[in-house]
Structure formats: structure tokens, C-alpha cells
Amino acid sequence: MTAAGFLRAILAATLLLAGSGAGLVASASGPALDAARSGPCVEDPKVMRRSHMDFLKHDRDDTVRRGIRGIKHSLSACVDCHASKADGRVLGSEKHFCQGCHTYAAVKVDCFDCHASTARPAATAAAAAPGSLR
Amino acid sequence: MNPVDKRRREFFGQAAAIAGAMIAPGLMLYEYAEAVGPDGASRPRAPGEPVSGKVRWGMLIDTTKCAPGCRECVDACNRENGLPGTTRATDSQWIRKVDLKDLKTGKAVSLPVLCQHCAEPPCVDVCPTGASFKREDGIVLVDRHTCIGCRYCMMACPYKARSFVHEATTGQSPDVPRGKGCVESCTLCVHKVDKGGTPSCVEACAAAGHQAIVFGDLNDPSSEISKRVRAATTTQLRADLRTDNGVRYQGL
Numbered sequence: 001m002t003a004a005g006f007l008r009a010i011l012a013a014t015l016l017l018a019g020s021g022a023g024l025v026a027s028a029s030g031p032a033l034d035a036a037r038s039g040p041c042v043e044d045p046k047v048m049r050r051s052h053m054d055f056l057k058h059d060r061d062d063t064v065r066r067g068i069r070g071i072k073h074s075l076s077a078c079v080d081c082h083a084s085k086a087d088g089r090v091l092g093s094e095k096h097f098c099q100g101c102h103t104y105a106a107v108k109v110d111c112f113d114c115h116a117s118t119a120r121p122a123a124t125a126a127a128a129a130p131g132s133l134r
Numbered sequence: 135m136n137p138v139d140k141r142r143r144e145f146f147g148q149a150a151a152i153a154g155a156m157i158a159p160g161l162m163l164y165e166y167a168e169a170v171g172p173d174g175a176s177r178p179r180a181p182g183e184p185v186s187g188k189v190r191w192g193m194l195i196d197t198t199k200c201a202p203g204c205r206e207c208v209d210a211c212n213r214e215n216g217l218p219g220t221t222r223a224t225d226s227q228w229i230r231k232v233d234l235k236d237l238k239t240g241k242a243v244s245l246p247v248l249c250q251h252c253a254e255p256p257c258v259d260v261c262p263t264g265a266s267f268k269r270e271d272g273i274v275l276v277d278r279h280t281c282i283g284c285r286y287c288m289m290a291c292p293y294k295a296r297s298f299v300h301e302a303t304t305g306q307s308p309d310v311p312r313g314k315g316c317v318e319s320c321t322l323c324v325h326k327v328d329k330g331g332t333p334s335c336v337e338a339c340a341a342a343g344h345q346a347i348v349f350g351d352l353n354d355p356s357s358e359i360s361k362r363v364r365a366a367t368t369t370q371l372r373a374d375l376r377t378d379n380g381v382r383y384q385g386l
Contacts, residue, residue: 060279061277061279062184064275064277064279065267065269065277066184066269066270067179067184067185067269067270067271067324067328068181068182068183068184069181069325069328069329070181070182071182076308076309079308113302113303113313113314114278114303114306114311114312114313114316115306115308115311116306116307116308116311118308119308120308
């Protein structure tokens with residue numbers, strides 16, 4: 001393959017990935033993940049897939065150093081919403097939200113070396129509401 | 135000058151004198167008014183508002199009320215922060231009970247020792263990455279995102295207040311992340327304080343009926359802790375080091 005052809009292939013693959021949007025998770029090509037617990041995400045899922053790590057990194061300093069709580073992009077809020085309905089966790093198997101996608105993308109997820117990967121008991125109780133978002 | 139202008143000038147002059155009055159060293163009335171509500175009590179921060187230096191969180195420990203053998207504060211701290219509660223040399227301890235006895239007089243005291251939340255914290259001075267820091271409101275914390283686990287701060291701390299996490303952790307509280315390879319210490323239950331709460335050790339001590347620990351804003355003259363430190367003689371541990379601790383002891 002020529003260099004130009006290779007670039008075109010990369011571009012096509014990127015477009016395919018971006019274009020599949022919300023269908024990505026459910027499609028045969030993406031990881032099959034447990035559904036979220038309730039409501040829409042704080043950002044568009046496409047934006048979250050690409051930029052969640054930047055959001056988290058930005059807002060963590062606001063919380064740790066400036067004491068601002070209840071920020072929009074909070075890791076514990078991610079966990080509360082995306083924890084598996086079965087065991088309340090985001091790690092554990094390929095079906096769990098964080099682990100499933102990170103394994104698929106071959107990216108290490110170190111957040112949970114320190115942060116709790118389990119939803120708060122209150123969030124677990126509220127999980128009865130059916131979730132549509134992943 | 136006509137009489138109206140004269141009265142107006144006098145009024146502005148007096149108003150400026152009142153607004154400019156120092157109500158405490160370094161604290162102007164207008165600054166105080168921003169930090170406290172109309173009743174003089176510390177005003178809770180609005181959501182999204184960062185902590186400010188107008189508040190100085192502190193703790194007063196009355197050793198005359200602290201019961202020897204009582205470990206309620208230690209147990210409450212372990213529960214709240216997800217600490218193992220074991221006391222091997224390598225286990226984290228954010229608060230310890232210390233028993234002292236004056237050998238000459240035989241007078242014994244029992245007191246909890248924790249991070250003293252210094253105004254001039256040596257742990258912050260030595261940290262090579264800036265992970266050890268003092269929040270504007272006086273709470274000394276470790277930003278684990280930047281901590282490389284070098285443990286200089288543990289060497290620098292005169293109070294042995296910091297611990298290193300040697301082993302992988304599980305079962306953390308969602309509010310208190312902690313993990314292997316970082317230094318940690320008492321956070322004054324910052325996750326509760328930010329929501330207007332009180333540290334767990336203080337609550338546990340009160341629940342046990344001792345009321346030996348008072349938590350509050352040292353900058354707010356109407357807070358209980360300010361009244362208490364104004365009325366009674368209190369000491370800062372190792373005051374000779376001039377770290378200006380936020381934790382003070384009574385009856386030592």
C-alpha cells in the first residue's frame with residue numbers, strides 16, 4: 001500500500017468509528033457493556049468517549065485544591081451512574097462499563113487504583129429506574 | 135462648604151472609618167462581612183465557589199475531657215476514611231491516641247494526635263512535586279494525583295502525622311480515594327467540611343459523651359472554637375517550631 005493509500009485507510013477507519021456514534025457500544029464491532037442506570041450523560045456520548053479523561057483531569061484540581069464540590073465532571077458521579085446494575089461496579093469483567101471499553105481500546109485505567117469503583121449505596125438504591133444510555 | 139456637603143463628608147468619613155477598621159490582625163471588616171453571614175456565623179460557600187483564606191479551620195482538643203483508653207475518635211476516623219485500623223509499622227494511621235505521664239508529678243494525660251494542619255507546614259516546604267499543599271482555608275492535604283511517594287514529607291513532619299500506603303487498597307470510600315504508592319494523612323474530613331459538616335472524630339467524641347474536640351473557624355470571632363481559645367490557655371504542639379498549628383490542645 002502506498003503512503004497515501006495508507007492514510008486514506010486510516011481516515012476511513014476513523015470516520016467509521018466516529019460515525020457509528022451511539023451505535024458503537026451496541027454494535028458487533030464495539031464492546032457490549034452494561035447499560036447506565038438513568039438519564040442522559042453530562043455531555044454528548046461522542047464527546048465523552050473522546051474527552052472524558054480531559055474533563056476529569058481538569059475538574060479534579062478544582063475539587064482537590066480549591067474545594068469545589070458537586071462539579072459537573074466528577075468521577076464518583078460517573079461511577080454512580082455507570083455501575084453495573086448487577087454488582088454496582090464499573091470494573092470486574094468485559095461487560096463492566098469502564099473496564100469493558102478500556103480493554104477494547106487497550107488503554108490502562110488507573111483511576112481505580114485509588115478511587116472507589118463501586119457506586120454509593122444511595123445510587124444503588126436508585127438504580128431501579130431503567131437506563132437507556134450507555 | 136454648605137451644611138449638606140459638610141454632613142455628607144462627615145458621614146462618608148465615619149463610614150470609611152468603620153469599614154476600614156481592623157476587627158482582628160490582618161482581617162478587615164469588609165473581608166469579614168464577605169466570609170460570614172448577618173448573624174456572624176461562617177457562611178456556607180455557594181456551589182462552585184472556591185475555598186477562601188477568610189476561613190481558617192482549626193480544632194481544639196481538651197485533654198482534661200479526653201478519657202484514657204477511649205479510642206472512639208480513632209475508630210471513627212478509620213471507618214470514615216476506609217482505613218484498615220490495624221497498627222503494624224506499615225499501616226496507615228491518621229490519628230493516634232497518645233498517653234503521657236509527667237514522671238515528676240505523676241500527672242497523666244491522654245490525647246489524640248493527628249495532622250496539626252500547620253499554617254507553615256514543613257511537609258509542603260519539602261515536597262518536590264507540589265503534591266503536598268495547604269488549602270486556602272488552612273487544611274493541609276496531599277494531592278495524590280501528583281504524589282510520587284518519595285516520603286520527604288513524612289521525614290519533615292514533626293508530628294509523625296503522615297503515613298505511606300504500602301499495599302494495594304480495596305474498598306475505598308467514594309469520598310476518600312486512597313491507594314498504594316502515595317502518602318496520606320488526616321484531611322480534617324475535607325469531604326464533609328466542604329458540605330458544611332464536621333470531622334468524624336469530633337462527632338464520635340461528642341457521641342461518646344466526652345465533647346473533648348471542638349472544630350470550627352479560627353478566623354470567625356463568634357465561633358465556639360474562637361471563644362474557647364480566647365477564654366482558656368491552649369497550646370500548640372512543638373510551638374517552638376513556629377509552624378502555627380491549626381490544632382490546639384487545652385490542659386497540656
